[in-house]
Amino acid sequence: MRCHKAKECISLEMDEHLPPDVTVNLTEHLDSCAGCREFRDDLILGRRAMLATTPELPDNFEWKLQLKLNQTLQRTAGETAYPWGEPDHDRWRWFRNFGTAAAMGMAAVLALAMFLGPENTFVGTGPDSGGGTPTGVAQSTTGGAGDSDRLPLFVDQSRRGGLYGVGSQRPVSSAGQPRSGNGGLFSRGWSGHNSEDLRTIDRLRLQNGLLSRDLYQQQKLIQGMRAQLDTTDANALDLEQE
Amino acid sequence: MVNLSRDENLNGTPAPLRAELRDIRDEDLIVMVQEGHKKAFDELVARYKGRLFSFILRMVKDPTLAEELTQETLIRVYIHAAKYREIAKFSTWVFTIATNLVRNKMRQRSRRPRVISLNPAPDDDEMPVDPPDMTADPSEGIHREELANLINDATSRIPEKYRIPFLLREVDQLSYEEIQQVTGLKLGTVRSRINRARTRFRQLIKPMLKNETLLEELERIEARAAEEKNKDF
Numbered sequence: 001m002r003c004h005k006a007k008e009c010i011s012l013e014m015d016e017h018l019p020p021d022v023t024v025n026l027t028e029h030l031d032s033c034a035g036c037r038e039f040r041d042d043l044i045l046g047r048r049a050m051l052a053t054t055p056e057l058p059d060n061f062e063w064k065l066q067l068k069l070n071q072t073l074q075r076t077a078g079e080t081a082y083p084w085g086e087p088d089h090d091r092w093r094w095f096r097n098f099g100t101a102a103a104m105g106m107a108a109v110l111a112l113a114m115f116l117g118p119e120n121t122f123v124g125t126g127p128d129s130g131g132g133t134p135t136g137v138a139q140s141t142t143g144g145a146g147d148s149d150r151l152p153l154f155v156d157q158s159r160r161g162g163l164y165g166v167g168s169q170r171p172v173s174s175a176g177q178p179r180s181g182n183g184g185l186f187s188r189g190w191s192g193h194n195s196e197d198l199r200t201i202d203r204l205r206l207q208n209g210l211l212s213r214d215l216y217q218q219q220k221l222i223q224g225m226r227a228q229l230d231t232t233d234a235n236a237l238d239l240e241q242e
Numbered sequence: 243m244v245n246l247s248r249d250e251n252l253n254g255t256p257a258p259l260r261a262e263l264r265d266i267r268d269e270d271l272i273v274m275v276q277e278g279h280k281k282a283f284d285e286l287v288a289r290y291k292g293r294l295f296s297f298i299l300r301m302v303k304d305p306t307l308a309e310e311l312t313q314e315t316l317i318r319v320y321i322h323a324a325k326y327r328e329i330a331k332f333s334t335w336v337f338t339i340a341t342n343l344v345r346n347k348m349r350q351r352s353r354r355p356r357v358i359s360l361n362p363a364p365d366d367d368e369m370p371v372d373p374p375d376m377t378a379d380p381s382e383g384i385h386r387e388e389l390a391n392l393i394n395d396a397t398s399r400i401p402e403k404y405r406i407p408f409l410l411r412e413v414d415q416l417s418y419e420e421i422q423q424v425t426g427l428k429l430g431t432v433r434s435r436i437n438r439a440r441t442r443f444r445q446l447i448k449p450m451l452k453n454e455t456l457l458e459e460l461e462r463i464e465a466r467a468a469e470e471k472n473k474d475f
Contacts, residue, residue, distance in 0.1 A: 047412055054413070
């Protein structure tokens, strides 16, 4: 038997895993080989040292084990009672809180929008409106061809759609016209005033409507005069006659 | 063997005495634990706590962590007692749990970046109070500690794949077949790994083998252990 093989056999012999015939061969080898004998003695000494220096358990090991076991059992029992997880350990609670806060914020913004939302901003009355009742006849905001240098007198009613009507502008004038049905959901807004204020508003709207009608008539007059001026371009106007 | 059933326990009959439990096999004790006998679990803890702690400490080299993992192993034994089937020895099952816990912990540690303390030496105030034993010979304690440190240091320097079967054999004295079941290795691999670990261990403890003082200390420890064993009997 060679030393390399003998060292493998020594390890097996220590664990009593060596067949009897091989044990005989090993014994013969050990009798003749001092190196392998020393190797075996060292291994046995190492095992002895290993067993002799077995570490001692820390103090109160069993007490600490009992405590930990109780905690584990309580936790397990808790998980059985609340399979969806205990409220204290809810990892998504922050998300629910955030969602609630966001929903409340949105509700507040919507309420504010309803409170401050734009009313109907019909500025002028049409020429064909009977009895001073404006019907919302409108012109283009550009004022039509050739009128680009003028301010628009009427707001195009057909453009006043969408959720918030004409947008977030504050109404400057209502001109006393009835509330039209083609505005946005919140286009009329809500003033929140009392009846006295509402009457004042109606009176002012009426006045505003009258003034707008006068203004419209004045404008028509100016337009007529301009047309006349255009047609008399070839013949100079005799100012003295007038 | 003491015949104890769940009914007897629930009806308020006295629980088996510790002395009666000593003669019962591990496999029967765990069956009793399954039936609700807590004393049986206490007996299993008494039998395995030292072996488990010794194995785990020599694997992780940290007493606090070793204690924690030993407790964790025993808690798992209790919690999952119902899962044990007698297709393997109880010791195999317990050491499989312990080995898996140790492997997981060592894997976690290897992934974690190392943190070097800027103040490694604790202050005097932080040192644990450990009153000296006035009856003991101080030099004896020092030699014993030196010997234990040398053995622990040598063990920790054996590569992990050799160390597990080596410790299971030398410290916990499991058979090759049990080690095979715990580690999932082939029997031939178990043999060769134990052999390699022993060879490596021998090289590492060479300083001790030539130190007469340490050898004398070893003999003293063994003599004292034999005396204590005789007292118990």
